[in-house]
Amino acid sequence: VMKGMPEFVKIVEVGPRDGLQNEKNMVSTDVKIELIHRLASTGLSVIEATSFVSPKWVPQLADAKDVMKAVHNLGGIRLPVLTPNLKGFEAAIAAGAREVAVFASASESFSKSNINCSIEESLARYRAVTSAAKALSIPVRGYAFCFSITRSIHQIFPL
Template identity: 55%
Template sequence: MTQTISLVEVGPRDGLQNEKQTIDVATKVALIERLADAGMKSVEGGAFVSPKWVPQMAASDEVMQKIKRAPGVSYPVLTPNRQGYEGARAAKADTVAVFGAASESFSQKNINCSIEESFERFKPIIEAAKADGVRVRGYVSCVLGCPYEGAISPSQVLPVARTLYDLGCYEISLGDTIGAGTPKETKALIKLLAQELPISALAGHFHDTYGQALSNIWAAIDEGVTTFDCSVSGLGGCPYAKGASGNVASEDVVYSLERSGLKTGVNLDKLIETSLWISEQLGRKPGSKVTLARSA
């Protein structure tokens, strides 16, 4: 039986949040709808955060109200606190996400609190979500390295991932925020986490800063992981991690997986069209090698 890999498209949120130019609501809505039409079953719709800190996510409520929701597609949004969660619920979000970190320094820089304090922030969100029947996804940043602390060991990641899972997150997305991790390190991380967490609850979120993202995805697949985050045209990165621009491009992931006999359910041609379109809107070349090769 052909193995199926689930992809979470993060371009409209994690990708666009790092843009310096203003992106209007119509463009965001069109991007989300195009990605769903290409076959992405989970498309991040936005983030209910302070526009002071992340101005590109300021109109997430309007975006969520205007998108035409495709059957069978989830549109997760980021909710860092209870106020954000209430905004997400008002916008009829079906899935929300909370953001933690395996690095104390990054937690302070990214969400202005310690790791332990972040759990206290997340508890009321997760409790409210349980009562409302809303799924909560947990993100852990800096699982393979931190821009401030350097190397991060799997033993630092485990308690954070385990706590998020125990609190009620159905899935833990493991983020290589600075894109420095290697396949060997990825395997070691997954092996340790799988001793205490179901492998089905783990997802990979690999940045391609050092060109390692696809290799790390395959290393995680070897360990049993079947869900991965990706960003159309390689949009974005992390605004708090110097030099860490470049999520792994969705087109490159789909090409590698499908050509290797795995199933993603994504139409590569439509995805490439979307990559070319959003790159034109942003006034740049696509950040995907597959799109550049196919459009040459």
């Protein structure tokens, strides 16, 4: 191991959630399930399967319950789901989720545009989710968004 380098890197594939949530054309539930199965067949050990959010805000993920029920027993694969609030957490657990994720933004403007609340409000929501998860021995992964990209990635990182 090189000095200063970690001995282990955890890769979390988020395509079935983050990659699909902004697609303009609706992706069928069957295609989402097939995508997760194909990703699992590549050897990935952690795949963020979906998000339990309001269909009003993210219509593409309105089928989260059906997707999770279809894939939650993939052997040896961890399938966390994004749960932005306690209602989403409860729906995720009812659908068979055994691991969840929460996220916060470092920017007030991005927090308001992405999850429709302030950073402080989001942290209160996540405290409720993590408390409920702890009571059920459900692992929680947290992550933060630092900014919102409004320019092409090629403008930021010339290729």
